Amino acid sequence: MSEDSRAVAERYEYAVNEYTATEPHLAAVHSPPAIPDYLQDTYWWAYLHPKALHFFEREWVVNLILWGNMRSLTQAVLGELDVQPNSRVLQVACVYGEFSSLLAGHLADSGSRLDLVDVAPIQLKNAREKLSAHRNVHYHHEDSSSMSLPSASFDQTVVFFLLHEQPEDVRRKTIAEAIRVTRPGGKVIFVDYHGPRRSNPFRYVMKPVLKWLEPFALDLWRQELPAFMPDSVRPEQLQSEFYFGGLYQKVVLTV
Numbered sequence: 001m002s003e004d005s006r007a008v009a010e011r012y013e014y015a016v017n018e019y020t021a022t023e024p025h026l027a028a029v030h031s032p033p034a035i036p037d038y039l040q041d042t043y044w045w046a047y048l049h050p051k052a053l054h055f056f057e058r059e060w061v062v063n064l065i066l067w068g069n070m071r072s073l074t075q076a077v078l079g080e081l082d083v084q085p086n087s088r089v090l091q092v093a094c095v096y097g098e099f100s101s102l103l104a105g106h107l108a109d110s111g112s113r114l115d116l117v118d119v120a121p122i123q124l125k126n127a128r129e130k131l132s133a134h135r136n137v138h139y140h141h142e143d144s145s146s147m148s149l150p151s152a153s154f155d156q157t158v159v160f161f162l163l164h165e166q167p168e169d170v171r172r173k174t175i176a177e178a179i180r181v182t183r184p185g186g187k188v189i190f191v192d193y194h195g196p197r198r199s200n201p202f203r204y205v206m207k208p209v210l211k212w213l214e215p216f217a218l219d220l221w222r223q224e225l226p227a228f229m230p231d232s233v234r235p236e237q238l239q240s241e242f243y244f245g246g247l248y249q250k251v252v253l254t255v
């Protein structure tokens, strides 16, 4: 670890302790998960450093990062949700911008509830503040690869741009966990990067950017997302849609 990242890690440790002191119920329920190494080493600048929130927590920034596709990808998730009265929907990992707010609002009319999981206390604190107007959101300090949430406890589960940030072993566990906590007949909705068509000029822009900043993301260019799912998943359970010349994908798994 470089001097810079050690200093950030120390500042971050302080932020965790401060947060746990103000949110004791989170620590009381089960022992809090540690920050995974890949998050600390590769993504501290995006999710753990307090200044990251100031920079990234704006809709126009996330929209720019997604080349103007944030709204249409959010709509792709909302349109896929089958919202029944009193449904329970799990969002695995916080998302910058308005995504969770739109999701919580979409669920509210039917009396449905959104449960939000993240491994980083600073992200959960930020989400609580950002979503304070929504009374139907519940927060869980959990690692996506080993959640303490009960099996089959959600009608639908959403995993939005998390998998490309995780090393393959963690990604496989996250997918298995998302399936485990979703009830039979429910849906798991994954939205993430995908290998774009050769004719898509963004292919040549994004490849070096991802290689530099997001080293695990190119796995999702090389292999289709179902390749990381448990062997028990059958092709007829899956539906895929592609966006923006194939740079993004939505994969819906009916459990």
Ligand SMILES: C[S@@+](CC[C@H](N)C(=O)[O-])C[C@H]1O[C@@H](n2cnc3c(N)ncnc32)[C@H](O)[C@@H]1O
Pocket: 036, 039, 047, 062, 092, 093, 094, 095, 096, 097, 117, 118, 119, 120, 123, 142, 143, 144, 145, 160, 161, 162, 165
């Ligand atoms: C959903 S992903 C990326 C979302 C998207 N790039 C955006 O605009 O925010 C980012 C979140 O995943 C969380 N995260 C990363 N690894 C995790 C894990 N193993 N368990 C739970 N949350 C995790 C990070 O703390 C961060 O809040």
